[in-house]
Amino acid sequence: MTLPPLTLYLAAPRGFCAGVDRAIKIVEMALQKWGAPVYVRHEIVHNKFVVDDLRAKGAVFVEELDEAPTDRPVIFSAHGVPKSVPAEAARREMIAVDATCPLVTKVHNEAQRHSENGLQMVMIGHAGHPETVGTMGQLPEGEVLLVETAEDVAHLVVRDPAKLAFITQTTLSVDDTAGIVAALQARFPAIIGPHKEDICYATTNRQAAVKAIAGKIDALLVIGAPNSSNSKRLVEVGSAAGCAYAQLVQRATDIDWRALEGIRSVGVTAGASAPELLVNEVVDAFRARFDTTVELVETAVENVEFKVPRILREAV
Numbered sequence: 024m025t026l027p028p029l030t031l032y033l034a035a036p037r038g039f040c041a042g043v044d045r046a047i048k049i050v051e052m053a054l055q056k057w058g059a060p061v062y063v064r065h066e067i068v069h070n071k072f073v074v075d076d077l078r079a080k081g082a083v084f085v086e087e088l089d090e091a092p093t094d095r096p097v098i099f100s101a102h103g104v105p106k107s108v109p110a111e112a113a114r115r116e117m118i119a120v121d122a123t124c125p126l127v128t129k130v131h132n133e134a135q136r137h138s139e140n141g142l143q144m145v146m147i148g149h150a151g152h153p154e155t156v157g158t159m160g161q162l163p164e165g166e167v168l169l170v171e172t173a174e175d176v177a178h179l180v181v182r183d184p185a186k187l188a189f190i191t192q193t194t195l196s197v198d199d200t201a202g203i204v205a206a207l208q209a210r211f212p213a214i215i216g217p218h219k220e221d222i223c224y225a226t227t228n229r230q231a232a233v234k235a236i237a238g239k240i241d242a243l244l245v246i247g248a249p250n251s252s253n254s255k256r257l258v259e260v261g262s263a264a265g266c267a268y269a270q271l272v273q274r275a276t277d278i279d280w281r282a283l284e285g286i287r288s289v290g291v292t293a294g295a296s297a298p299e300l301l302v303n304e305v306v307d308a309f310r311a312r313f314d315t316t317v318e319l320v321e322t323a324v325e326n327v328e329f330k331v332p333r334i335l336r337e338a339v
Contacts, residue, residue, distance in 0.1 A: 029313035031306060032239055034232035034292035035321040038246075040225030042124030043068045043296045045329040046101035047077070049122040052335045053096055054081050057118075062091035064108065065100040065153055067122060068296035069251040071273060093117050102153035103127040105160020125329050126223045127154060130190050131161045133217055137188040138162050142215065143181055145170060147203050148192035152252055155192055173206040181211070188215040193223040194253035194295075196260060197230055225295045226253050228323045230260045233292055236320045237264035240290040242283055245271050246301050247294030254294030261290070274301050275308035 046067050053061045059081025066074050066084060074084060083091075088111050091097045096118040099108065103123040112119040123131075134144050144167040148155035159167040170176055181187060189207055191200055200222060207214055220227075233243065243261040247254025254271060261269035272278055283289065289309065293302050309315045330336065 026312065026314040028287065029309060029315050030239075030288045031309055031315050031317045032236040032288065032290045033302070033306075033317060033319050034229070034236050034290060035319055036225065036228045036232060036323055036325050037291075038293040038295070038297050038299050038302060040223070040295040041325070041327040041329050042101050042126060042223070042225070045331060046122040046124070047073060049120060049331050049335060050077050050082050050098055051080070052331060053098060053120055056335065057096050060095060062095055062097045063100065064088055064091070064097060064104065065102065066250075067098065067100050069248045069254075070294075070296040070298070071248055072301060073296065073298060088112060088115075088117075091117070096120060098122050100153065101127070103131060103157030104153075105157055107160060120332055120334060123157070124193070124223075126193050127157070130158055130193065130217075130221050133188075133190055133221070134158060134161050134167065137190075137215065138166055142186050142188045143183070144168065145179065145181075145187060145189040145207060145214070146191065147171075147189060147195065147200055149195075149252060152192065154194065154252070158190065158192070170203060170207075173202045176203065176206040176210055179210075184211050185213045187211050187213065190217060191221040192252070193221055194226050194256065195222055196256045197222055197227055198260070198263065199256075224327065225325065226256070228325060229253065229257060229292060229295065232320065232322045233257055233260050233290070234264045235322050236290040236292075237261055237266050239320075240266060240288045241286040242266065242268040242288075243270070243290040243292070244278065244305065245269070245292055245294060246274070246297045246305060247271055248273060248296065251294045251296055254297065257292055257294060266290070272305070275304045278305070278308060280312070 243266040245257040
């Protein structure tokens with residue numbers, strides 16, 4: 024039987040970023056050093072495949088610190104945690120390893136520095152997302168105000184319009200955030216922004232790669248978890264760039280083949296917490312159904328690497 028022709032455009036960069044790679048390595052090195060079980064507060068990264076793999080190796084995932092015993096190490100996820108969490112771990116005399124992405128830590132430090140200078144913070148982010156909860160938890164309640172949309176800016180009640188600064192969640196849509204920043208600057212002309220954009224390099228690069236392939240494709244598949252902010256933003260970026268069909272899938276078994284009937288070109292990318300083997304799985308699934316030509320569309324080369332904490336470097 025002759026398979027229908029199809030061109031698969033693989034976006035690059037895609038998949039694991041340096042912060043995710045580091046966080047996974049931290050859990051694996053902790054298991055090597057202390058043996059199983061090692062406790063992890065919240066999913067280390069937002070990807071079921073990754074979490075299940077680490078669980079099989081001996082990681083135990085909990086939502087709150089009090090679910091972890093004091094005689095086993097605990098790791099804080101790549102999204103970061105409120106200041107109260109490491110303080111509680113220290114009070115309980117636990118071995119704690121911080122896997123917070125260094126780019127998230129940068130935002131935490133910004134917030135702390137602005138607060139010490141007497142500024143109230145406005146955070147652009149998604150309510151309830153672990154990164155937003157962690158960043159807002161760096162300062163006392165009321166010191167960080169959250170906005171999710173440009174419309175939210177009009178309803179902000181601030182302490183002093185002349186003493187404001189803003190920060191952002193690192194995994195947002197670059198385009199959407201620009202609109203919110205513009206609204207903040209229009210209402211509060213004195214507001215201070217970051218020295219360097221808070222949206223991380225990996226988020227920016229993956230969104231740019233999607234924009235680069237959007238005009239070539241009939242459909243876009245983003246490999247990532249439904250609770251992954253940066254993966255969901257990639258779907259939104261693809262739709263905004265003109266993709267008639269843009270879908271988030273966790274792996275090849277989630278592809279809706281009926282929705283892809285009659286197509287001749289598909290774009291594939293992966294969120295920053297999705298491993299490359301899931302990309303390969305999707306490519307293989309297309310090759311089983313189509314006479315597939317794969318084209319790589321690379322818009323940037325990433326060579327960022329973050330060191331693991333010293334407590335693990337010294338021992339393993």
